[in-house]
Amino acid sequence: MPSPKLRKAEFLARYLEQFRDQGFDAVRGELDGIAAIAWEAYRCERKSPQTRKAGKGFADPDYDLSVDWLAAHAAVEEARKTHARKDGPCRILIVNGSA
Numbered sequence: 001m002p003s004p005k006l007r008k009a010e011f012l013a014r015y016l017e018q019f020r021d022q023g024f025d026a027v028r029g030e031l032d033g034i035a036a037i038a039w040e041a042y043r044c045e046r047k048s049p050q051t052r053k054a055g056k057g058f059a060d061p062d063y064d065l066s067v068d069w070l071a072a073h074a075a076v077e078e079a080r081k082t083h084a085r086k087d088g089p090c091r092i093l094i095v096n097g098s099a
Contacts, residue, residue, distance in 0.1 A: 011039055
C-alpha cells in the first residue's frame with residue numbers, strides 16, 4: 001500500500017498554491033523560506049508545536065497537550081456547564097468531534 005504522505009515537491013507546490021497572486025511576487029523568497037519550514041514541520045509530524053502541561057484534573061498532569069486542544073476542551077466544558085444550568089431557556093448541547 002502506498003504511503004499517504006506527500007513528497008516534498010508536491011507538498012511545496014500545494015502549500016505555495018495559496019500564494020499565486022502576483023501581489024506575493026515581491027516576497028517570493030520569504031515565502032519559499034516559510035514553505036521550507038512548513039515542509040520540515042510536516043515531515044517531522046509536528047502537529048502540536050505549542051503545548052503545555054495538562055495540569056490538574058487530567059489523568060497525567062505532566063503530559064504535554066496542545067494549547068489548541070486545551071482551548072477547545074475548555075470551551076466544551078463551559079458549554080456543558082451552561083447546558084446544565086436549570087434557569088433560562090431549554091438548551092441542546094451538540095459536540096462534533098471532527099475537525
